[in-house]
Amino acid sequence: MMSTTAIRYDRVMGRWPDGATERLERAALELYQSRGFESTTVAEIAERAGLTERTFYRHYADKREVLFAGAAQLQDLLVRLVAEAEPSLAPIEAITAALTGAAAIFEERRSLVSQRQKVIAANPELQERELIKLAKLAAALAEALGQRGVPEPAATLAAEAGVAVFRVAFDRWIGGGDQRSLAVTITDSASHLRELTSAR
């Protein structure tokens, strides 16, 4: 077991962990896809990862959290990127800059992201959870814009539009029909929205 080393590596590098967390995630996603989310137990995930249930619960509250822990991290990152965006950027540009800035995380984890997407698509309860996460992400981004001095309703409109841009770009990217990088599909989706709303 290399989990201690791996966790230390993760802390030092500030990257996605290569240790217990990722092994558990990989094992869980494989089982969710082959047996279904409902039918998979935490014991099975731990066993497949070569770890104990106790270790599982040190990393995740339950089997659903394996799918959504990353979403919480992503939200924190996007909020930070909005805060750090060039002060001169318009609200929607700050959001787009944050989204493209985070795109590399998805690229790096493409096969895991794709597996996760399939598991969620197969389960209505998980789909609902995903929608709630996206709605909360929009609220968090609106608040981050508020911190930049963007008044309402501009902050909420820009954040909601930004999440819509991301969803569309993500679907194209993960769907595979579009060979371009996620950052490029996000930029493309943002300019698409601009054209759509400016059309009179």
Place this chain on the structure above:
Amino acid sequence: MMSTTAIRYDRVMGRWPDGATERLERAALELYQSRGFESTTVAEIAERAGLTERTFYRHYADKREVLFAGAAQLQDLLVRLVAEAEPSLAPIEAITAALTGAAAIFEERRSLVSQRQKVIAANPELQERELIKLAKLAAALAEALGQRGVPEPAATLAAEAGVAVFRVAFDRWIGGGDQRSLAVTITDSASHLRELTSAR
């Protein structure tokens, strides 16, 4: 009991019913607000409405549905209004036209809508349900645009942007800070989004 007459009236006029459904809704909203959604029983709602539990269940599957049956009707109406919008309208204009076309229903029921909003704001589970309904509304509107020949991703982007426009307009209208009609706040919110996205 006038429920038979009321339902007939409702059918003929094509308006919100003045009979059993509305009496149950009013009674439920009053109880949800005074005692909390969790603590209210169907028996209490029926009693306050002067009806039987049996009648309640003829109109609503459970006490939560009292809050969300209107959302389903609204979705059907908006989808129809998008389908019937002038063929020359751009996607986002068709959505905005549908939203302003449905605004009168909210105006007519303002005090009930306001009560409902307070009940939902007080209960995280109901808030999640509301987010899911709005996400489904966006998906239904995107499909309605697809029926008009709008390709993806324009259909999804316009629908998501439209729902964002509506949420912002609705919050201003129901918040009371804005004395204008909902139709006007929707139009205002739509032009706000246009300015936001066209800003370079």
